Amino acid sequence: MKLIIGLGNPGTAYSNTRHSVGHMVVDKLNGSKLPNNFVVKKSDVFMNDSGSFVKKIVDKNNLDLSNLYIIHDDLDIPFGSFKIQFGKGPKDHNGILDIEEKLGSKDFWRVRVGIDNRPMDFKPMGEVYTLENFTDDEKQLLEKTIKEICKKLVTS
Numbered sequence: 001m002k003l004i005i006g007l008g009n010p011g012t013a014y015s016n017t018r019h020s021v022g023h024m025v026v027d028k029l030n031g032s033k034l035p036n037n038f039v040v041k042k043s044d045v046f047m048n049d050s051g052s053f054v055k056k057i058v059d060k061n062n063l064d065l066s067n068l069y070i071i072h073d074d075l076d077i078p079f080g081s082f083k084i085q086f087g088k089g090p091k092d093h094n095g096i097l098d099i100e101e102k103l104g105s106k107d108f109w110r111v112r113v114g115i116d117n118r119p120m121d122f123k124p125m126g127e128v129y130t131l132e133n134f135t136d137d138e139k140q141l142l143e144k145t146i147k148e149i150c151k152k153l154v155t156s
Helices: 018-030 047-060 094-103 136-155
Strands: 002-006 038-042 068-078 082-086 109-116
Touching (some): 002 018, 018 038, 018 068, 018 109, 018 136, 047 068, 047 094, 068 094, 082 136
Parallel strands (some): 002 038, 068 109
Antiparallel strands (some): 082 109
């Protein structure tokens, strides 16, 4: 079984924010044909409390962590880019830190979706920027990026 969990904040007020890009990828995955051994979920808790949500599903399914994929926003990666990496994540991401703490391990896959599109001369704090909605211009590139991520996840 391959468990894919998209992180984000619950509620419509957060549905188009950078922090909820994991939810956006899961929405796209759920709208496509997936192999039978895929389980795809959206977190239903706020980002910083993601660990308990993930641990509950991992324990319920007695999942080997090498089959766990967490999709999340990443300010260390430029907007329009992504990385799929095992055991390696951003320097500072409270949702990922909470998951690592609750699982007692860093040994799972991260689908790191780049969201940094801040101008060089004005970089708002990450805590503020991640809760902003994507702009209309960004949404076109975001859609392409999400399609590419979904293709990689299904074929890997």
